[in-house]
Structure formats: structure tokens, C-alpha cells
Amino acid sequence: MDLLQQPIILIISFALFGYLLGSVSTAIITCKIMSLPDPRTVGSNNPGATNVLRAGGKKAAIITLLGDMLKGLVPVLIAVLVGMQNEVIAATGVAAFLGHLYPLYYGFKGGKGVATLLGVLLGTNWILGLGTIGIWLFMAITLRYSSLSALVAAAGSPVIAWFITASPVITVSVAFMAALLIWRHRANIKKLLAGEEEKIGAKKKP
Numbered sequence: 001m002d003l004l005q006q007p008i009i010l011i012i013s014f015a016l017f018g019y020l021l022g023s024v025s026t027a028i029i030t031c032k033i034m035s036l037p038d039p040r041t042v043g044s045n046n047p048g049a050t051n052v053l054r055a056g057g058k059k060a061a062i063i064t065l066l067g068d069m070l071k072g073l074v075p076v077l078i079a080v081l082v083g084m085q086n087e088v089i090a091a092t093g094v095a096a097f098l099g100h101l102y103p104l105y106y107g108f109k110g111g112k113g114v115a116t117l118l119g120v121l122l123g124t125n126w127i128l129g130l131g132t133i134g135i136w137l138f139m140a141i142t143l144r145y146s147s148l149s150a151l152v153a154a155a156g157s158p159v160i161a162w163f164i165t166a167s168p169v170i171t172v173s174v175a176f177m178a179a180l181l182i183w184r185h186r187a188n189i190k191k192l193l194a195g196e197e198e199k200i201g202a203k204k205k206p
Contacts (some may be wrong), residue, residue: 022099072119
């Protein structure tokens with residue numbers, strides 16, 4: 001095999017694996033197994049952990065959160081453990097993230113990607129992942145806005161990526177995912193600016 005072609009084949013193979021795994025919707029599967037409403041039909045209509053929390057409670061939300069993180073973590077971690085180059089690792093992470101946002105199995109209509117991005121970052125570099133999670137937790141605990149926490153953590157992730165990895169490829173891939181995550185939260189941004197965004201754990205008005 002031509003050595004110049006091998007990296008391209010590896011990138012395609014790992015990216016395809018990442019995308020197919022990322023396309024699995026933990027929220028939809030969890031709600032179906034637990035006989036809860038389809039998250040695409042209630043609340044914000046988003047198949048993610050925050051909306052599952054509103055529709056089905058903490059247990060379902062935690063399962064969704066962990067599942068969405070794992071589908072970002074697993075393919076990237078495999079690429080790292082088998083010694084793939086940064087180009088392959090970055091492509092795998094982006095593909096898994098895009099799988100969550102635009103899932104093959106659900107008409108290319110997915111979630112906003114917060115948990116999956118965190119999983120990708122953890123798989124890429126555990127310090128990068130924990131640093132981003134730390135920002136999210138700090139914002140969530142102090143201000144109690146899930147969307148704002150995600151936005152701030154996403155905005156900070158490329159900076160952390162650069163200082164931790166010093167890899168242009170990894171940093172650019174993280175910046176791309178962060179920008180896409182922020183764009184997917186544009187409705188939340190409007191609500192935040194209008195003072196209409198719900199806080200974490202807020203009770204529904206009667």
C-alpha cells in the first residue's frame with residue numbers, strides 16, 4: 001500500500017466509526033426504554049440530557065449524559081491508544097460530534113453536542129477534557145444556566161487545547177466544534193439576552 005494513501009484511509013475509517021457511533025441517540029433510546037416521552041416532542045425538543053431532565057428526571061438525564069459523553073470518548077480514545085496521529089484523532093472527534101448533531105439514524109436531526117464534545121475532549125487529552133468540564137461545572141453551579149455554562153466552556157476549550165496540546169490540528173478541530181456548538185445554541189442565546197432562559201432545576205410555572 002502506498003504510504004501516502006495510508007493516513008487518508010485511516011482518517012476515513014476512524015471518522016466513519018466516530019460518526020456512526022455519534023449518530024446513536026442516547027436520549028431517544030433511554031426515554032424509549034424507560035417509557036418516557038420522546039425528547040424531540042417535549043420541552044425544547046432537543047434530544048439531550050438537559051431536556052431529558054425536564055421530561056424524565058435525574059436518572060434518565062444522567063444516563064443520557066454519560067451515554068452522550070461515551071460516544072464521543074470511545075472512538076477518540078481508541079484512536080489515541082492505538083497511536084494514531086493528531087490528524088486522525090481530530091477527524092475522529094469531529095466526526096463523532098457531527099454524528100450527534102446530524103445523526104444518520106434520525107433524519108440528521110440531533111442534539112446540541114455539549115456532552116459529546118466533552119467526551120471528545122476527554123478522549124483527546126484528559127487535562128483538556130477536565131479543564132473544560134471544570135469551566136462548565138463552575139458556571140452551572142454559580143449561575144445555574146445550562147446553556148450559558150455550555151457556551152462559556154465551549155468558548156474556552158480551544159484556548160485550553162492550544163496550551164495543553166500545542167497542536168494546530170487539535171486546536172482548530174476543537175475551535176470548529178466549539179463554534180458549531182455555539183451556533184446550535186443560538187435560540188438559547190436569544191432567551192438568555194431576553195431573560196427568558198430557564199435555570200437548572202427551576203420549577204415549571206403552573
